[in-house]
Amino acid sequence: MLQTVQRAAQVLRLFTPEQAEWGVTEVAAALGLPKSGAHSLLSTLASEGLLQRIPGGRYRLGWSLFEHSQTLLETTDFLLIARRVMEQLVAGWGETTHLAVLIDGQVLYVEKLQGDRALEIVLSRVGKRLPAHCSGVGKVLLAHRPWEEVLAIVKRQGLPSLTPNTITSIDRLRIELEEVRLQGFAYDQEEVMVDLCCAAAPIRDETGEVIAALSLSVPAYRFYPYRQRLTTAVIEAAQHVSMQLGYYVETPEWTRPKRSGSRSAAWATRA
Amino acid sequence: MLQTVQRAAQVLRLFTPEQAEWGVTEVAAALGLPKSGAHSLLSTLASEGLLQRIPGGRYRLGWSLFEHSQTLLETTDFLLIARRVMEQLVAGWGETTHLAVLIDGQVLYVEKLQGDRALEIVLSRVGKRLPAHCSGVGKVLLAHRPWEEVLAIVKRQGLPSLTPNTITSIDRLRIELEEVRLQGFAYDQEEVMVDLCCAAAPIRDETGEVIAALSLSVPAYRFYPYRQRLTTAVIEAAQHVSMQLGYYVETPEWTRPKRSGSRSAAWATRA
DNA sequence: ATCTGTGTTCAGAATAGATGAACAACTGCC
DNA sequence: GGCAGTTGTTCATCTATTCTGAACACAGAT
Incomplete structure (x- = not known):
């Protein structure tokens, strides 16, 4: 493991929406390095475009990161496909859809489309991470990882509670993840945010x-009455994406649409 | 300059939309390193989330780049402001707007909004670079850099010609950039793409x-008849952004709107 | 089963980077 | 306006980190 590269990555991680600018001394203090060391890190990162120097010897994140991010997004097959499906979901339901991946044990929101009926969900923001054990997407992603990995994650990050409904016991989590894996879907019932x-x-x-x-x-008051339809819609939308990615879905009895046409996209519209 | 960090950045730059996946041997060959060296670079980058390992010992760009990119975008003031202005421009004109920055002598497209009248401009893509000397945004950005810097850029990258109209002589470029700096705007007349x-x-x-x-x-056929209005619109839109960024614009006589209200955003609509 | 291509590991050798002090440039404060 | 107290920058020394090449493990194809 190359120490220098690790430190460079640490430096990048310092730059957050809360503190978007850093100077040499600040970085040195934050990482416990001598000033000269921080200086060489910052200046090489800047010369490579991963940081940019701004007047006053301070630094900001650089545009190369944006370029690399774009290449990542453009070459991520599931994203392009999922976006189209999400648009249909939003158009039909008027609610908000999220697409997320699991990154060191946390949920990273990759895409978010807001519907016209939807209330602003402040907590979820594209590019932001959230603990995995409380959200629907998080539980789905955890459910399909080996249990030892989940255990390691919980050991490292705990089970922070965001609402009174958040799962805070490891046993409860194990049971729920097993359910999620068998059922093929997960609910979040006010576990990340009330209502x-x-x-x-x-x-x-x-x-x-x-x-x-x-x-x-x-919103919670629309969840319970529509739960069954909502579930079917999300599952079929996700399967639709999976199939376009080349996964062969053995459609279970109860989710199979009456008329077989997958082009009709019945899942995209509320009944 | 930390060699190891430079190499890590080189590795990241290998990943492009054309080749989004790399293995150890390929990277070693591409950078002229021993396999073991490439291996430690790749595995540290992956452990830091800047790359991700995919089955088969191959690597792709990692989601950390997406996160950092998002932080960059969220903390870039001019982007948020410019986006709103661009939306108005597109709504009013139905044409395509671009927002770009200068990154080592090249134009990087940061935002692109397409209008309903607009034809698809394939060459410009958000996150993509283009030589600066041929586009309108490029000439504007170059015009406001010291001439020695422009000279160094041209020496390094030449003046590749994309159409018969592209500037290919350094003298011609010098003259045009001077004009652009004095006038406060630039035209691209079929220099990046015919029509x-x-x-x-x-x-x-x-x-x-x-x-x-x-x-x-x-499109060229709409440019010449509307040139004057187009120019005014773009200048005022850009100034509008600059002002919101805290720049005091001494409005020149001929660009000043008849009625002083800047809220009316006369520039946003075609006459 | 063998061969060619992967990715991975390990040792020693050598160089790239860590270090701290001394310098320069800047700011704000008296 | 000059003087602290910042900041970022440079440099030479020394050590530890990284580079290297060969040997290993593993996969897929022939």
Whole structure:
């Protein structure tokens, strides 16, 4: 493991929306390095475009990161496909959909489309991470990881509670994840934010591995009456993506649409 | 300059939309390193989330780049402001607007909004670079850099010609950039793509430095009849952004709107 | 089963980077 | 206006980190 590269990555991680500018001394203090060391890190990162120097010897994140991010997004197959499906979901339901991946044990929101009926969900923001155990997408993603990995994650990050409904016991989590894996979907019942519920389902690549999760969030009072339809919609939307990624879905009895046409996209519209 | 960090950045740059996946041997060959060296670079980058390992010992760009990119975008003031202005421009004109910055002598497209009248401009893509000397935004950005810097850029990258109209002589470039600096705007008359023209203007921060450029692109046959109005619109839109960034614009006589209300945003609509 | 291509590991050798002090440039404060 | 107290920058020394090449493990294809 190259120490210098690790330190460079640490430096990048210092730059957050809360503190977007850093000077040499600040970085040195934050990482416990001598000033000269911080200086060489910052100046090489800047010369490579990963940081930019701004007047006053301070630094900001550089545009190369934006370029690399764009290349990542453009070459991520599931994203392009999922976006289209999400647009249909939003158009039909008027609610908010999220697409997320699992990054060191946390949920990273990759895409978010807001519907016209939807209330602003402040907590979820594209590019932001959230603990995995409380959200619908998070539970889906965790459910399809080996249990030891989940255990390691919880050991490292705990089970922070965001609402009174958040799962805070490891046993409860184990049981729920097992359910989620067997059922093929997860609910979030006001676990990340009061009055907010969601249904979430896994997206699989051609090997069958779960690579992302899709969710449809609704206010609590609309969740319970529509739960069944919501569930079907999310599952079928996610399966639709998986199939386009080359995964062969053995459609279970109860989710199979009456008329077989997958082009009709019945899941995209509320009944 | 930390060699290891430079190499890590080189590795990241290998990942492009054309080749989004790399293995150890490929990277070693591409950078002229021993396999073991490439291996430690790749595995540290992956452990830091800047790359991700995919089955088969291959690597892709990692989601951390997406996160950092989002932080960059969220903390870039001119982007948020420019976006609103661009939306108005597109709504009023139905044409395509671009927002770009200068990154080592090249134009990087940061935002692009397509209008309903607009034809698809394939060459410009958000996150993509283009040589600066041929586009409207490029000429604006170059015009406000010291001439020695421009000279160094041309020496390094030459003056590649994309159409018969592209500037290919350094003298011609010097003259045109001087004009652009004095006038406060630039035209692209089919220099990047035949049948495509644009008008572009600089965006300045509170210190008066040019930090980005805004353009409105139109098909050639609509450019000449509307040139004057187009120019005014782009200049005022860009100034509008600059002012919101804290730059005090001494409005020249001929661009001043008849009625003083800047809220009316006369520039946003075609006459 | 063998061969060619992967990715991975490990040792020693050598160089790239860590370090702290001394310098320069800047700011704000008296 | 000059003087602290900042800041970022440079440099030479020394050590530890990284580079290297060969040997290993593993996969897929023939």
